[in-house]
Amino acid sequence: MADDDRDTPDHSVSRRAFLKGGALATGAIGSTLLPETAEAQLPIATEPDPRRSVVEMTVNGVAYRKEIPNRTTLLQFLREHLALTGAKMGCDRAQCGACTVIVNGRNVYSCTTLAVEATGAEVLTIEGLATGDALHPIQQAFIQHTGFQCGFCTSGQIMTTKAFLDRVPHPTEDEARRALSGNLCRCAAYKRILESVMTASRLMQA
Amino acid sequence: MNNFTYIRPATLRDAATQLGKEHGKVMLLAGGTDLLGEMKDDLRVPERLVAIKHLRELQGIRPGRGGVRIGAATSLVDVVESADVRRQAPLLAMAAEKVGTPQIRNMATIGGNLCQRPRCWYYRNNYPCFKHGGNVCYSATGENDFHAILEGGPSYIVHPSDTAPALVALGATVRISTGGRERSVPIEKFFVSPKQDPTRENILQPNEILTEIEVPAAPAGSKAIYVKEMVREIWDFALCSVAAMVTTKGGVVEDARIVLGGVAPFPYRALKAEAALKGKRLDQAAAADAGAAAVEGARPLAKNAYKVPLTQATVARALLSLA
Numbered sequence: 147m148a149d150d151d152r153d154t155p156d157h158s159v160s161r162r163a164f165l166k167g168g169a170l171a172t173g174a175i176g177s178t179l180l181p182e183t184a185e186a187q188l189p190i191a192t193e194p195d196p197r198r199s200v201v202e203m204t205v206n207g208v209a210y211r212k213e214i215p216n217r218t219t220l221l222q223f224l225r226e227h228l229a230l231t232g233a234k235m236g237c238d239r240a241q242c243g244a245c246t247v248i249v250n251g252r253n254v255y256s257c258t259t260l261a262v263e264a265t266g267a268e269v270l271t272i273e274g275l276a277t278g279d280a281l282h283p284i285q286q287a288f289i290q291h292t293g294f295q296c297g298f299c300t301s302g303q304i305m306t307t308k309a310f311l312d313r314v315p316h317p318t319e320d321e322a323r324r325a326l327s328g329n330l331c332r333c334a335a336y337k338r339i340l341e342s343v344m345t346a347s348r349l350m351q352a
Numbered sequence: 353m354n355n356f357t358y359i360r361p362a363t364l365r366d367a368a369t370q371l372g373k374e375h376g377k378v379m380l381l382a383g384g385t386d387l388l389g390e391m392k393d394d395l396r397v398p399e400r401l402v403a404i405k406h407l408r409e410l411q412g413i414r415p416g417r418g419g420v421r422i423g424a425a426t427s428l429v430d431v432v433e434s435a436d437v438r439r440q441a442p443l444l445a446m447a448a449e450k451v452g453t454p455q456i457r458n459m460a461t462i463g464g465n466l467c468q469r470p471r472c473w474y475y476r477n478n479y480p481c482f483k484h485g486g487n488v489c490y491s492a493t494g495e496n497d498f499h500a501i502l503e504g505g506p507s508y509i510v511h512p513s514d515t516a517p518a519l520v521a522l523g524a525t526v527r528i529s530t531g532g533r534e535r536s537v538p539i540e541k542f543f544v545s546p547k548q549d550p551t552r553e554n555i556l557q558p559n560e561i562l563t564e565i566e567v568p569a570a571p572a573g574s575k576a577i578y579v580k581e582m583v584r585e586i587w588d589f590a591l592c593s594v595a596a597m598v599t600t601k602g603g604v605v606e607d608a609r610i611v612l613g614g615v616a617p618f619p620y621r622a623l624k625a626e627a628a629l630k631g632k633r634l635d636q637a638a639a640a641d642a643g644a645a646a647v648e649g650a651r652p653l654a655k656n657a658y659k660v661p662l663t664q665a666t667v668a669r670a671l672l673s674l675a
Contacts (some may be wrong), residue, residue: 196357216358216401219388240456250475252429252458258388259459262358263381308456315644327586328453 189279196216199262205230206274216262220254221245223261224271230300236330243329246302247271249274249346253309253328254287272301275308283307293342295333303329307343353391357400362528364409364563368531370402371559375552380404380561382425383460384469385452387564395469395478405461410563411536413437418569424463424561428515431462439447440569443576443597450580453587457636466516466542467554470509470617471589472499482507482550489550496653498591501660502616508653509617511553512588516543516619517595517611518578528556528662529628539565543618551605553618571607574599579670580613581662590614592663596668598634605629605638610646610671615663622646625667634675 147328202211205228212227214299224230224247233256236244248270275282284307287293294300303326310317310325313322317325331339362365370379379398381387382405388596390396404410410425415436422431431437431448438445451457451465469475470483472491480486489507492498499508515538524539542554556562570576574595582588593613599606608629610622625646632638643664 162563178519198359201538217353217355217391238392240459243453243455244454253455254459255385258359258385260384260388262360263384263405265360277407310454320608324586325454328455 166264193257199265201261201265203261203264203267203269205269206271214261216260218261219257220249220259220261220264220269221256223264224256224269230271230273230296233305234298236298241301241330242299243306244299246305246329248305248309251309251312252308255328270305270308272304275304282308283352284311284346287346288339288342289350290345291338291342293335294331294341295335299329299331299333303331303339303342307346311343311347313349315351317347322347353388354394354397356398359400360403360406363560364404364407364529365531367402367404367407367466367503368529368559368561370400371530373558373562375558378402381637384429385456386459386464390469391475393478395476395484400521404561410463410561415440419566422462422565422567424563424565425461426463427664428452428457428462428465429458431515432457437567441518441522441567441568443518443522443595444515444567445577446576446578447514447593447595450514450578450593462515462565465513466539466565467556467562468512468521470553471512472509475509482546483509483553492653495655497655498589499606499653500616501622501647501650501652501656501663502612503547504617504651504653505543505546507550507617509553510614511543511616511618512614513619514580514587514590514593514613516591517613519567520611520619520621521576521595521597521609522567522570523609524568525566526562527566528560529563530557530559530561534563536566540619540621542666546617570597570599571599573601573606575674577670577673579664579666579673592659592666594663594666596667596670596674598629598671598674603633605632605634608642608671610642610667612646612663612667615650615659622667624648629671634671636672639668639671639675642671 198212206352234244236242239255240255246253249267284304306329318323378400381401381403405425410423412423413434414421420436420440474481474490475483479490488497491508500510519539525536526542528535562595578595580593581591590613595611597609608626610625612620625642628645629642646663646667647660
């Protein structure tokens with residue numbers, strides 16, 4: 147298959163670096179625009195607002211501590227407060243899987259998890275998979291098989307694959323199909339996603 | 353989603369003291385897979401959420417003499433993967449595995465699965481129906497493709513839980529606590545018929561917490577299966593589901609428990625099907641008779657008559673697989 151002759155291309159590294167740089171820049175520039183900062187500039191209330199909480203969690207190995215409204219979902223927290231925009235908002239109703247991240251080793255829908263409930267948790271997002279410029283084998287496999295079309299669901303597909311292969315390193319195709327069933331792909335790239343998962347399983351053993 | 357006060361109590365007693373006397377203002381948050389969706393759609397606008405998933409008293413699966421005790425805040429994935437559950441009550445593991453997606457099972461709890469609200473689209477779209485304090489069920493004369501064929505009226509919701517039919521078949525008991533006072537209720541009595549009260553699906557009072565599910569071990573010589581029919585093959589709420597447990601002795605059915613999900617406002621025990629099977633050899637004819645008996649008395653609405661033969665066939669097929 148044509149896909150198989152592609153190695154990890156150099157441009158993917160620069161593209162990723164570009165995206166990451168962009169996200170960080172957005173975080174830095176956007177910091178004066180983010181609601182939390184805007185609210186922080188208001189006069190300090192004498193009573194703590196019971197509808198806000200301080201959350202502390204580790205995301206991709208980095209410890210964070212922030213005060214947020216209680217209704218903030220983990221997805222909003224990652225995207226809007228930490229500028230980690232890899233997890234996507236699709237349905238916002240725990241149905242599509244685009245928001246999937248790993249919390250304490252389990253893949254979950256971050257759109258339907260409150261950030262305050264993740265206090266003390268270890269969170270892993272797509273941004274935490276690569277080691278420096280070296281892509282994670284799952285990322286390599288998805289590129290090798292073009293396990294996507296538009297790419298919107300891909301970070302969720304990859305995070306589910308990560309949680310799954312960490313538990314079941316040598317899955318059958320049927321096990322992989324079931325494990326990935328909570329991640330929809332509107333482009334219906336399912337065949338290539340499945341190939342990516344099976345290849346990732348082999349790459350991770352190598 | 354409206355903002356709210358979030359309370360993370362240290363103990364079950366602390367959690368209970370936070371609860372009020374009326375439904376809706378203070379709500380318990382466990383896995384959140386149902387409640388947070390309801391809050392996003394403004395179906396529920398609680399002033400205060402009391403988190404309970406982290407409470408040690410509500411966690412874990414404890415094997416004991418003659419069964420397992422499961423903390424209400426135990427994740428469904430832990431129920432599915434528990435060697436104790438698989439050994440003592442495999443029917444429950446089968447049913448729990450049919451709930452939602454892997455992510456849902458990682459997040460959702462078994463107690464929440466029993467207490468989840470119906471999926472009726474009128475309810476979910478905030479129509480002022482019985483469930484929202486109104487005095488009409490819009491599905492009765494409206495779009496009722498997925499509604500009740502048994503025991504419906506005045507509300508025609510179907511109970512959406514997969515674990516509930518399995519737990520009824522197993523004869524489980526639920527423990528309920530106010531923090532100080534405890535009560536145990538056979539799970540069949542936990543669910544409320546809309547004829548008793550169309551606003552709710554279970555007996556929990558606003559100041560009560562479902563704390564534990566006691567599941568007796570399946571009888572020796574029994575076989576069980578959970579079959580779920582859905583619009584889609586891999587995950588959805590049930591069009592109909594069947595939890596069947598059959599105990600045979602010398603090739604003859606000694607006892608049968610057949611409980612239906614997705615067809616009635618509560619997990620529906622098909623007593624006539626159970627009776628039809630007892631004393632018989634479990635073969636194709638007996639399974640077919642039990643299937644027919646299971647839907648005796650069914651009264652489909654305008655658009656869900658298909659559920660009658662579907663349920664009948666699913667019961668027969670489930671039973672035959674145990675032969």
